[in-house]
Structures are given as C-alpha cells and as structure tokens.
Amino acid sequence: MKKNWPILVVDDEDVMCESMAAWLREDGYRVDTAPNGQKALELAGATDFAICFVDLKMPGGMDGIETMMEIHRIRPDASIIIITAYATVDTAIQAMKEGAQEYIVKPCNPQEISMLVSRILKLKKLQSENAILRKKLTRQYRHHDIFTKNPRMEEILALTQEVASLRSTVLIRGESGTGKELVARAVHFSGNRAEKPFIAVSCAALTETLLESELFGYEKGAFTGASGQAKGKFELADGGTIFLDEIGDISPKLQADLLRVLQERRFYRVGGSLEIEVDVRVIAATNKNLAEEVQQGRFREDLFYRLNVIEIHLPPLRERREDIPLLAEHFVQRISSELGKDVGGISGAALKVLIAHDWPGNVRELENVIERAIVTCRNGMLDEQDFSWLQRSGVQAQSWEIPDVPLGELERRAIVAALERKHGNVKEASTALGIDRSTLYDKLKRYEISH
C-alpha cells in the first residue's frame, strides 16, 4: 500500500534530503529527493507525489513557498509539508495560507513526523476511496438503468445532459415506476454538482410536521423529542441537489415554506431563529397533473411556476414498448448476477408476453416481474411459462395506482379493461374478472357498457 504513496523531499542540504529519505524508506515508502525547486518540479511532473516535504529556506532560485505553489500547480492533490528551522508564526501562517497542509520545525520528534505522515495518508486513502465510489455512482447514474431506443426517451436523456449544469429547477412528471428518481440522478450526476450530495426525499411518506423537520432540520427543544439540533435535507444537500419526490402531496403550509426557499435560498430550522442560506438545486417529481391541481386550488400556482422551469415528462412503459426487450435483458443480467442465479437470458416467446403486457407499474413493475421470474426459474433461460402468472394479472393488482374515484367507477373501468384485453369476448373477460358470465352481463347493463 505504502508504495502507492510516493514522497518527495526537497532541501538544498544533501544530508537532510538523504537522511530523511532513508528514514522514510525504512517505513516502506518510495522516496525521491530534490536539492532545489527546479528539480522538484521536474520530479513532480513525472510522479504523482502524495506528500512533498519542502524546506522553506533554499538559497538561490525558488524558495520553499514558491516551490510549493508550483508543485501545487502541477499536482493539486499533493500534500505539502513545509520544513523550517526558523519557527516563526509569520512564516507558518504564510505557508498555510498559500496551501501548505502542515508546517514542521526541524529537528522534530520522530513520533511527530511519523504520525503526521500516517494521518495525511489515511486521509488520502479515504479521499481516494471516496473519489472511486463517486465515480462509480456517477457512471451508474449517468447511463445505468436508463436504457432506451424510444425517440421520446432519447430526447429526454439529451435534455438531462443539457440542463445538468444549470441551477434551474426541474419538474419531472410521470406515472409511478417510470424512473423519475433515476432521471433526477442522471441530471445531478451529469452536471457540475456531481461531486456534491444528491439527497432524495419522499414527500408523501411523511406527515406535515415530520416532513417540515426532515426538510429544514430543527433546533433542540423545537418539539417533544427534539433532544438535540439536527440538520435538514436542504442543509445536507448544500452545494448539491435535493430531489423532492411526490411534490404534489405536500401541504399548503409546506408549499409556502418551499416557495420561500426557492425564491430566497434561505430558511429557518424548526424552532430556530438563525436564517440558513444554502445553494441547492431542486428537482421535484410528481405523478399528479400539477396544472390540474393548481386549477382545483390544491397546489399553489406560484410554486408550480417556480418548480416547472424545466419540465420533463416521462412516458409510461406502455408508450415505449420497444424498450421492453432492452430493459428486460438488462434486468435479467443484473438481477441474476445479484441473486447468484445462472440465468443467461430471456426467450423470444417470453419477450412477446412482456411486450403485450400493459405495465401499469411501469419499469419498476417490469423489474419486479423479472426478479420474481428469476427466483422461480429452473432453467438457464427465462421462458413464457416463467411469466404465466403475469398473464393471470395477479401482479398488475399489486402495482396498480388506485385513482381517487367512486368504487362503482373502478368496477366499470376494470370491466372495460378486461373486455379490451379479451377483444370483446365476454366469456373470457368474465373468467379474467373472476365472475360468471351472467353477472358480467348484469354489470354491462348497469354501467351501460356496449361491447
């Protein structure tokens, strides 16, 4: 591990360079030495040093601070430790101001330097792990799971790239399971905020008071049980993006609070008197028609316009059926590998079943259906019979969104849908609905459905 963290010692005294290098080599580090700033820059050009020990006073040419600044220009991630024999606060402050990570006075205790090096390298290791994970996430959310050949979806993906680095609010509309959060993540991870947090909040999952403290945080004693101060999601997302899912479900009070944050980028924690300023990009999502909600007086018009700066409308899966094979293959590969099951693919007949299905739960439903099929699959390939239960429509009920309509209307819609699926065949429709033919005829009459 240590060999991956090369160290440079820059000092005009040969004995200083060599003795320090020898001491560090005993610890397993790869160490280079340079007698002046010029040579140091040459070496830094060829090697990505993790730490550079640079003597502050070097006669002729560049001094320690100049050398440090030049090294930083070539290797911005290198940690510079300024060495000096003249312990003055002024030089220490100047070195730190110019970007030195530490400042040590020679001679120092071996323990001091050993701890300093291991502390810096521990931090670097964490930073590098963090960078790797972020890169992985970025890669994952830029492309992963958004598979499409559909022209509308391709336009949407192009739009996410175009708006990625803007600060403008984005409103993503689409039915449940169409991948609204995935698109929000794609916007975040493709833009200049990718290195900062992406915080997702499901607004429908919490009550008004809980959501308020979740979003804005709270001060100690703000309410029963607030035993300490807590940061809200807006503070946690500072510099990054907050994704407010199911925004159409928030209360009028929270709509007002949210409008204020969007307008002023400032808010108060619950029970707090200190105004907090944040730089957060807001991406909201809803499966409701917000314009209609505005007309009905259930959603503030001013907030709607604030949110709807860039609108993305995700089509339901049934309107992009050409993507079903692509998505299905992808889910088979991913899920079978996650579950450790050896399922190599999906047959043409099975794909036909999937393409014919209406997918009320959209891509999420497709993913769940594939997972269930893989779990029960006994062959190395998913076939038609692995989805026979899907045709019996059991799974549809699980992911259906129940519209806010009278029960009779639901029944009417179910009958119409069954008849459509069975091409007007009453016998088959009654079997699918689980009622006998005469009952179905009664209902057709009652609901005035012609077939």
Added chain:
Amino acid sequence: MNDLCLVPIGDVPGNSLDWIEGAAAEWFPLPIQRLPAMPIPERAFDAKRGQYQSVEIMKMLSQIVPRDASRILGVTDVDLSIPMLSFLFGQAQFDGPVAVVSLCRLHQEFYGLPAQESLLRERTVKEVLHELGHTFGLVHCSEPTCAMSLATHIQLVDAKAEQYCARCGLQLVERFSRGGGV
C-alpha cells in the same frame, strides 16, 4: 563472502557486542566477524545539538566494509540524530550493507533511572534486529510486538519482543533460502 561485521564506534558497554552477536547468530545464517573498534568521527559531531549525525557515521562505515562482508553494523554509545529528527535509536540503509545502532537512549540512566543491565540487553537486541532487518529489506511492521515495528520512544522499544513476528520472520527465511540473503 557474506559475513556480517560488527564494529564498535568509540566505547561501548562491555557485554553489548556479545549480546548483539548472540542475537544476530540466532536470526541470520551468516558468519559473524568482529572488527576492531573505531574512534567516533569528529566531523559527525553537531556541536549545536550535542549529538552525532548518523549520516556521517554511516558514510564512514560504508568506506570500511571488508571485501568478505555483506553487512556492517556499527554500535555506538553516543546519541545519534539526523537534521530532520531530534534523535534516532539507529539507522540503516534499506536493503543495503550499512546500519548503525546507538545504545545512548537505551540506558535507563538516560531517563534518570538506575542502570538495569538486563533491560539494556533486551533493548539492544531489539534495536539491532530492527536495523539489520532493514538492511535485509524488511520495512516497518504494524505488529507492535515485532522487532520491525517503528519505535519513536523508549516505551515502544520496550513493547517489542526480542524477535520478528511470523510474517517478517518468514520474509527473512525466504530471502535466505532464495540466495543466501545478500
């Protein structure tokens, strides 16, 4: 041809070379040669710090390595340092022929305590194994009881055992079985 040479630099405690020879013979399958004592090189003395620069002593040692020797270990009772560090218990050329050990800070008297020869022996053996280990390519070990763990103060020397841990010991064995260790 592969001798390990011991050389006292200035006056060293009477038994110390016997202790060192015993420990070295136990761990390194090399003939051990004792060289006549050398005076402490005056140019190594740093008057400002009242210490001796180990780099100068190591330079001097590298000039006197006998032809039939693969390693030379200097043993001294004076306090060693390098410009960057306030003191050293010893220093070695990593995977190279020269090492030096100072007994100065291994004495209990250095810390204002009564002399204790058995403790001095233990500490001397640990530091000799440490520096010779470096000359055979061992780096610092994370196991605190291993002779190769880094000791930056005397308590850490005392926490070590007079031996290498299994991993470092195995590395040495492999090295010697490969090609005589040199």
